[in-house]
Structures are given as C-alpha cells and as structure tokens.
Amino acid sequence: MVSWEYPTTKETLYSCEVPTAPIRLTTIVEADAKLKPMANIEYLDLQINPVGCPVGKYGLLCHKTCICKNGARCHGFNGACKCPPGWNGVACDIPKQDVSITTTPSDPRDIYISANVTFHCKTHHVDVVYLSVILPNKAEKVGFGVNETGFVVPNIQPTNNGPYTCQVRDTRGNTLNTTFVLKVTNCAPDTKGARCDEVCGCLQGASCDRWAGCVCPPGWTGTRCQTKCPHGTYGQDCAMNCACQNGATCDKNDGRCECEAGWYGMDCSKPCNNGRFGWRCRQICACKNNATCSNVDGSCACVTPWTGRDCDQWQTSRDEPLLESLVPLGSLVLLVAIVMTILYKTGILACSAPDTGDEDKILFELRRMEQDLAQSLQPGWLGRWEKKIRHLTPGPLIGEGMFGLVRKGNLRTPEGELAVAAKTARVEDSQSYRDFYREAAILVAVHQQRDGDCRESNIVRLVGLITKSAEKYILLEYAPKGDLLGFLRRIINVNEDGLLGSLLGYAVHIARALQELERLRIAHRDVAARNVLITADDVAKLADFGLARDVYAANQYVRCNRPGVDELLPLKWMALESIETGEYTCQSDVWSFGVLLWEITTLGKDPCYDGRMQLSFLQMVGILRQGIRLEKPPGCPEDLYRLMRSCWRDVADSRPTPEEIVERLLQLRRALLPHDVIEMETVV
Template sequence: MASILLVTLLLGIYPVLSGASLPESCSFNVSVPENAAPGTEVVDASCLSSLQKAKLPCVKTEGDPYGRFLLTKECALVVANPLDWSVRSEYTIKIRVGDRREVRSVSIQVTDVPGYPPVYNETCETPINPTESNIRYKCKVPKLGGPVRADRPQNPTQLVHVQSADVELIPQGCPVGKYGFLCDQDCICKNGARCHGFNGACKCQHGWQGVACDIPKPDIAATTTSSDSRAIYISANVTIQCRVYNIDVDTLSLRFPNASVITREGVKRLDIVFNAELHDNGPYTCQAIDKEGKVLSATIVLNVNCPPNRKGKLCDEACDCVQGTGCDRWTGCVCPPGFSARKTCDCNGGSCSHTDGKCACTAGWYGSDCRGPCPKGRYGWRCRRVCSCKNNATCHHVDGNCTCAPPWGGRDCDELRVTQAASLLEILVPLSSIILVVIVVLVVLYKTGCSGKKDDQEAEVLRELRRVEEDLAQSLQPGWLRRWEKKIRHLTPGDLIGQGKFGDVIQAQLRTPKGKIVVAAKTVRQEDAQSYRDFYREAAILVVVHEEKNHDVHKSNIVQLLGIITANEKYLLLEYCQKGDLLWVLHQFRCGEEDGQTAPDLLRRLLRYAVHVARALGELERLRIVHRDVAARNVLITVDDMAKLADFGLARDVYTADNYVSTSHKLLPLKWMTLESIETGEYTCQSDVWSFGVLLWEIATLGKDPCYGDKIHPNVPELAAILAQGIRLPRPPGCPEGLYGLMRACWRRNPAERPGPDALEKWLVAPYEIVEIETAL
C-alpha cells in the first residue's frame, strides 16, 4: 500500500518538476508593434505549455478586456484584432495551462509605430459608391470624329487622327467596405465607422475608439493633467477631469479626498483646476448617475510633490541652488549646463557671468555649456562664419582651416593635385563616373525617401492635432508641412532676443530667392512631447491663416509666417517686429506720465492697436481657431506701427513669466482667463473676447498688472470664486465710462452675450465717440 502511494505521489509531482524547465527561447515579457497583423504569433505553444503531451486546452483568465489576443488550439498566443498604442500600450495576460494549478503571466508591450494608424483626412474624402462596382473613377471623353470614307463604314468608337483630348475624371468612390485606388482592399472599420477611400483610415462613431473602432470607450474615466505624477507639485495648477461616454447623464460629480463634492447636471465632462497642496494627496472619485439611476464611478490617486527649490519629506528644506536651479525632493539641486553642485561655472574654456551663470563661449563652440562644436559648415565666434572648404573637405570649427581629401589640395581644397604616376585623365574619368552615380542616387533619394519622410511626419502631426483640435487638423491642406519647409543652411543665426522655459527667440537672417531678410526664429529648447506639440500647433495655426483664400499678409494683423524648419533643429520663422511687444510699448509711455493718469490723445493713439487686435480675432474666428492667450505681451508692433497678434503657444513665457501660473508643461495666464475656462479647461472664441477686455484694461493703465482687489496673485480657486461673485477688474483712473463699459461687456458671465470681434472693431474705430459706447451696449 505504501509503495502505491509513493508511486502516485511521484506521478503527481513529476509534471510540476518538469514544468520548471522551459525552452531557452521562451520569454514572457514581449513587445509587439501596434501595426502587427492579426495572426502574428506573440508567444509560441512550447513556451506556454511545459507538458509536452498535455491535451488539456489553454485558457485566458484575465488581462485582455478588448479581445486583442487569441489562444490557438496549439496553445500559442497570437494577435486577434488590430492593436492601438494610443488606446492601450500594455497588457498583462494570465493564461491557465492544463490543470488549474499552472498559470502563466505574459506581459506584452505594444510599441508605437510612426505614421500608424493612418490619418482620416476629410479634406481628401471621396464619396461612397452604393454599387458593387470597383471602378474608382469614371472617365468622360468628348466625342471625337474623323473623315467619313465611302468604302468604310464609320465606327463611332474608333478614334481617327487624334492629337489631343480633354478627359474629365469624375470620382465615383469605393463601395462600402472597400478602399484603395482600385477599391480592391477590405476596410477593417466596425460599429458604423466611416472608411477613408484612399488609405482605409477609420472615422469612429461616438463612443468607440481604436484603429478599427472596435474598442468601446469606458463609460466613465478619471484623468489628471499633468499625467506625470512627478510633475505635480505644491502651488502648481492641476486639472482633474471626469468624462463619461455612451450614457445619458443626469448628474456628474467629483469627490475630493476631504469628502467635499462638486456636482454638475446634464454634462458629460467636468474639469476642475486648482493649486495643489500636500494635503490634496489621495483618491479623487468621479461618479456619474444616468437617467435610469445607474451609478458609475472611476478613481484616480493624486501624489503632490514639493514645489521648486524645496526638498525633504515635508518640503520644509530649502535647496541651496543658484539662479533658481531645479530642485529634486530627495536629491537636492539639479544643475543646468554650465553649473556644478559647488556653484562653479563650467563653460569649457569660455567665460561665465557671475550674476546669472550664463556662458560666453569661445570661438568654435556654442550651447548653454559651450560644449557643442559649431555645426558642419560653420566656425568662429558664435558659429557665424561660413566655411569655404570644398570637395568634401573637413572644416575646423574654431579657425575654419580645411583638411582636404585626396587628390584635392590648396587652402580651400579646390586645387586638383596629380602625381607623376597618374595623369589628369586617369583621375577625372573615374571621378566623373562616381560623381554621376552620386548625383543619381541623391536625386532618387530626394524624390522618394525625403518626400516620404516629410509625408510621414505630416501624418504624425495631423494625428496628434486631431486628438486635441479636430477643427484645426481638418483645416490643413495636404502637403502643408512640405510647402513651408525651409533649409537650415539658409538660416544665419544672430543674437538671442527672447528666452523662456520652453523655447528661445533669436534674430536671424533668412536667405530667400529675393535676397536676405531679417526674421525672428522661435525654436524648441526643451525636448519633450509637449514642447513639440505646441511647436506644431503654432505652425499649423499660422499655415491655416496664411493659406486662407484671399489672405493678404501685408494687411493681416496676425504675425506673418515665413517658413518652418523641422530637420534636426526646429524653427518657426516669423516676421521681425522691430518695436517689440505692446506691453513694453505701454511701459515706455508710462515713463514720464503721472501715475494713474492717461491723456485722451494718448489713449486714442493706443486704441489703434486694440482695433488691430480685434481684426486679428476676427480672422481667427472665421477659421474657428482659438488663440487662448490674448494679452499685451503677445501683441507685436511692426516698424510701420501696426499691431500683430502673435504667440500661439510655443514660448509664451519668452516675454515674461510673471503673468503665468506654472504647471509641469504649461503656463496658465490665469488673470486673463474667463470663468468657464478656469472651471472646465475649455477655450472658445468668446473666451478670447474676455481676454481682449483685459487687454483693453492694460492699455488704459499703460501696462499695469491686472489686480482683483487685494489679490495681487490669486490662485485658481480664489480667482474662480471672485469671478463667480460678479467681481471684475476696477475702472482705471481717467478711463472713459464708455471704454470701461466695453470692457465689462467682454467680461459678461454668459459667453453668448459678449460682443464679437467685428462688433469690437466697429466700436473702437471711432475713438472720438468712445464716451457713447456705453449707450450702445
């Protein structure tokens, strides 16, 4: 009896012991590109099943809520449905193999593929052909005739002596479920999604997401901005967003860790913006109740860190960092280029300013720490000199001396030197052949690879814009990025004229077919996704404005776009406004003026700038574009004394950072924001009108900082409470009643009651009648 029990025990533990040895090629941490086709194997059967003779099936137990993966009869894990990195990038799937005691856990990382999924561009949309015909285009050819011969009957389908003909192509579209030039490819779109006739991209119906629109959006979701918990710190603005899908909402509420609740009726989205404090740590619960009384909830946990220049468990220790250097809560100072933890400058041989620590580089070097040699083709102080080396010679970044490649010589490597063993003909023949081959290869690469790369980049930008601003993405005409692209070698950098946390502005010279022109070049200095997103948003807005039909750049009151550079470094090339920004102009007028007094003649002169800004807002409103930051600091004055609206989001702290409340990747112009923008985080043309009213207040005070009573720097909840009570900026001393009435009209609580840009321009074009504006309201 004992021997039988021993044999039974050994037979029972043998499968477990044998399962500990897996094939060497097995891995349960795998990565799959998001464009992997259905049927692609993720983990093979030999890895999942350690029982070679096991006939029991493999079963997924959890980790795949959308059915993206499938287990075959052979126990192999394969892709079953289209993946989408933007919807879900990680899966942890648990699989039961054989008996219930053996469970495998597979971690799958979905990788982002540039240019995928394809972008649905409504600008290039084709009609749907209700028939089953696969003909994409219908050709309409005019009737063509020829001489009639008696010995041959005329054939109307035969073309006789044709030299030219006009052919009209009438797009017929593809049948439902088909796409491609020949309509021979099958669409994957589901749940009523529209399939694009050219590239098969899906336009999802409300409540669906994913490449094939087969993943339902969650009934309720809770998110926070910034999504990176490390970037949320004390006094920073944090947005908690509650959003519901696919349900008829009765009430939507957000519960705070302290048990307080904010409730809204009949809305599907609730955004709450507040200044974070350490006591704000904890769970935030979004709760929705539908019309039938069903309750849905989602929770997100907030982790608030120390503010800048503070450290320690309670954030009660100061970082001993110079010039506002970043401070980590646990490690202390995070030194920028040019500094070390001992407060000494390291400028690679250059001089260091004792006041702000900025490096003045020696010849041949550039960058914030002077460790970047001049780019190829440039040398000398500030890399301003152009190398004269020819024939693929190497140019020294300090003195510009050329290192020639055989058989070239001379100072500029432009002298062909022939040895006694080789004649000139013997060198030139193979050299010319090589040059010809190189030219052909470069032309082919330029025509194919370069344009394809630019198209892929444009598609990626469109996909990012579509996620946040659908109207802007739809307004862009295909090929916009390629049409405005300039070459980096045509830009000669000059002096730095503006510097902010996220971007710089330099005065530069741009070489054009008509000669060199002075431009203001805005560039991304902080390499992160948000900075690049703001760069392309500003570029896209200016392209849409400038490509508008009948747009006249000489009469427009929006800053002129002159080009875009995206290769290696990124630049927005804008017209150079010599007189600077309006806020600086207002401050110059304040010098010598008695405090609080505004001369009527001076006010009439300055209101011309307000008229120009109103016209710019009118241009944006017609294109359904929102500026989001209308203020005197973002209005530039040209040499012709014309005001131009600028700064659509790239470096809005370039001119001043004192007027913004900082977040991890954003700067919030709080005192210029309307109440609905503070509460919901949404911006409209009507919210731009509110900001325009604050700009009028700046003009009337000659550039004073807006102040609500004794709250010089209110936080988000304080300002929201002030505006909700109907409190507005006070009437500036000496400001006419009519002008202040116009400001109050811009600050009305109901956005629909605020005047539009055309009405603002109409009221401001007659400065002598400004006292009567109040009666017009």
C-alpha cells in the first residue's frame, strides 16, 4: 500500500488514473544489477479520506474566514451560513420569530422500538400566550406563558409513530408551528423480531436486521455469522463464486486470488513467462538446449537427444530401426483415409444413423437438475420434434429479455402456414442454455404423456424444436390475447357483475395444468400471472417453463444468493422452502399458485409483503418465518382468501393438492356466477 500527504499553499488539482494495461514491476535479481520483470499488477485499491476545514474556515484551501453568528454552521466550500431556529440573514444575525422541535436522542437513527424519546418544544423571540403540543392521536398538551416545554414518550411502539406538532400563539394573535414526524421501525442494536424481544448475538461485527437477523459482513455466513464462506465462494452472503484457477486460494472477503507456484494474474490463469517458475514466478529456470521448463517446479522436459536434470547431457540414439517400421504403417493409414473419403463422397457413409451426442449431453444436464424429468423422456425425443430452420419465417418481436427473445412467426407445414411463438436463447450463456433445454424437455414430456388423448391440455402446446442451427428455437402455439397479467391490468370495468367469478375460470385452468405436472412429477418453478397465456378460445395455458425469468421486468426477479448458484428468481412468488434451500416441488408450485390467485383478485397488482415492494432473500425469509403473508385484497371473498392462505402454509405437505384446488375453485365459481354462464363457458 502506498500513501502520502502533501500540504501546499497553492491551488493544485491532483488526479489519479488507473492504467488500462497491467503495471509491470522490476527488481534487481542478478549480480550484474540488471532489472528483470517479475510480476503484473492487475487491480488497484484506492482509499481516499477527505478532511474538512477547521471550525470557522472555508474554501478550497480552507483559507477564508466564516462570518456566521449565533451558532450557525458554515458551508465548507462557499461559506454560506445555515441558520439555527430563531435567526435569519446572511450571517444569521437577524432575530426571527420561530418555534422549534428537537428530540433526545437527536439522531433519528438512535431512536428504537421499546426505547424512550424526549421531545423539546422551544420558542424564539416570541411573546408567548400559550405553547401547545399536538400528538399523532390528536391529543393536545397546552402550557400558558411558557417559552419551552418537553414531554417523554416511553417504550416507543409503532403505534406512537406519526406527526408531533409544536404550536405557539403570540400576543398579536399570530400562530407559528413546526412538526416532527416520528417513524420508528428498527429494534435496538442486537435485537430483532416483531416485538424486538429476540437477541441476535451476531459475530464478526455483523449488523442485526429486525426481520432477517444477522446481516453478515463479506466472507461470513450462518445465523450468527459464525461460519466462513464455503470453499469456492466469497463476499456478502457468500453469494459470489470464486474465479481463482489452478488451485489458488480465494480471499473470503473480496475474492482476490493467492496463486499457487507457477501461476499469476487476477484469476491465476496465466502461467509464468518462459524462463521463470515457482511462487510469484520469482525463480529462474536452469533448463538448457531448448528444453521446456515447468512453470510450477522448474523441472525440465528434454528434447531428443538431450537428457539429465538440466537437459545438458547427450544421449546416444538407438532407435534407428523404428523408422523402417513407421514407413509402411504411414502408407497404410494414408490408404485407409483415401478409401473413407471416397465412401463419404459417394454417399455410402452420409446416411449413417443420426448423431445422438447432443441428446446425450442434454440428458446429462437434465439428470443433474431433475432426475424424474430425464427419465420420462423416450429415446430420440429431441429428433422427433426437430423442424427445419428454413421452414420458419420469424416475424415481429413480442417479448424480449436478458437472455432470449420471443417472436411471432410462421411455420411452413404440410397442412399450410401455422402461426407460432418462436422462443430463442443465446445458448453461449450456460444458464440460458439449461433453461432452454429444460423447457423443451418438459413440453416434450407433457406431449408424450398425452399421445392419443383427445382432451385439450392446459399447458401451452409444443409445435416443434429447432436445435440444429446456430440460433435455436422452441416453437409454441401462438396466443393472440397475450399473458394473463397484461389481460388483468387492461380490465377497465372493475365493478362488472360476475367479474371475479369469470376470472377464476382462468385459475381453474391453471390448477388443471398443475395436475398434469404433478402426474409427471415436474415442478414449474415460476407459476405466476405473467407466465399464463390466453388463447383465442379464451383458455388459460401455463407457459414459460425455463425462460420466464429472462423475459420480464427485473423488479419481479431477485438474484440468487446461494453459494454456487447464479440466477434470477421470482422471490415474492416462491415457497418458503424454495427460498431457504432451493428445493422445488409440486407443493412449492401450489404456494406460487396462491400468489397467482392474489394477482387475479387484485387485477394484476405486484405482491407486497409488510408494506415493502423490494426485499432481499434474508428479509423475505424473516418475514415469512414471522407468519406474515399477503394481505386479503379488498372485495375478496373470505373462502377465496382462506384458499390462498392454505397454499402458503409453512409445511409443504399440508398444502392442498391441485385436484383439491380445482374442486374448491369450482365451488367458489358456482357461488359467484349464474349456472347458465358456467355451462356456456369453454370447458378444458
């Protein structure tokens, strides 16, 4: 680390620039005092500690004198005075009728739930008739002929929050007032919980959040921050993956790499330059006669005919007869290559069995994620759905996200042109690659299961796959009415009779889709109104099995902070066990379905827990563990909200099954809609 202090009386501008190219250090390593390159520096820490001017001084060089009076504060750069209550003017030397309110403690950040706070009301240059204090509950405390008063609020609770107003009437009949808004939401240090009666006991200097508990500093995890980050992770909540290579040690705080012998660079991916080896590449190789030197330990790989530790000893060759045997062998290899080329060009080898390498690779990835899904796929599942890229005519863009696009397109089929939704992904991104093939595999598995079944499915219909081209597509049926979330938010006549009963028809459709997935033992992972499509026949279909997190607004998804996982997740739709452990089941989909019911009832509002729109993983877990759930929407029938709450039970097995949900929703619809309306609707 380098630091310096440079006092001056001149106005001088200093600037620091970090070079784009690595900084090369040199040091003397030989007796002839020649400078040899040693290492590269590829990152730089810059710490700046600004120091303000002394009291009564201001300006760039603190050489000007403040003119402020009566305890006014002086701006450090331009000398402007910030007057205290009761004073006015450029120098704060003109009396002003005023009233002020202050608190003890004076810093609002030091006022906690269950603590005491004292309010001080004071008049300045006023002939007082009476001084009153108006509390948030409209109660009033009045003092006659006094210039100041104080009162204590003991054992502060959220019910004490609100405006506290000091009001004064003078002898001329004028009224002055000022207000302090008390908004206490935090517990005292090292306490948490709804009543702030639980002890955090955080270690490593961690802060204590009222709902989430200990918020660990970088490099630590655990309920009390007692555990160092697991191997391969670092940073806040151990959410970052170490990039260190070749056995390097990763700093748990900032992820910097301590390279092993023979390597250097930010991620220790660069071997020592030729002629050097060892820790930080400080040692010089002794290999001779064009031998290759190991960057790790300096051992020499000799070239013929040299041998010995430093490749400086001549070895007599006894391998001349080998040449005689290699000549006929080379001729044979050349002959075989010529024959294979002729066979390929004549088409004999061109019609061999299709390559199953891609399918095997994808199955391997799927087994890592979901064993049941991989086992449900029949051999050749990918090839049977393959379409030709030349038969697809991509049209306008109808969806766009971080990793993929959705276009309306036309597919040429033997029956004619077919409108499709063509989903694509940039498969060079590993997460997008997995999501793409996971969605394809689920849709194939669902359609395999339904072969010969004439009933319509409530899962979006798969038309085909295009995987043999550079740009890969999943081809789905086109839903002209768009997604359910947009449909809900476009509703104008919110007071229409039977509106809720009609909308619950879509919920019945999605519950039946969950029944299908339950039979296949497949979890959707993102059941939400934005992932439901409405067809031309007014049927709701569940979609977006893999790419949903990439094609919608970022505020609905939160970056995962579990070690070794880097993906965006729909936090406010996720079950408690999914947030805590990353476990997804059909029961966790039921939790998400409960949130979808809440979306339908509120006509597409964003879920809001405890009055907060944005929550971290730890905060969400803390809130759900406290038993806090989404509030009952206005106008929501009690039976419907009871169904939502049953979907949000802590114990997954105690939640209703999709079959039970369908039955309860049908009962609710019968109570909300006339019988003839239900009979006329499309049955799916």
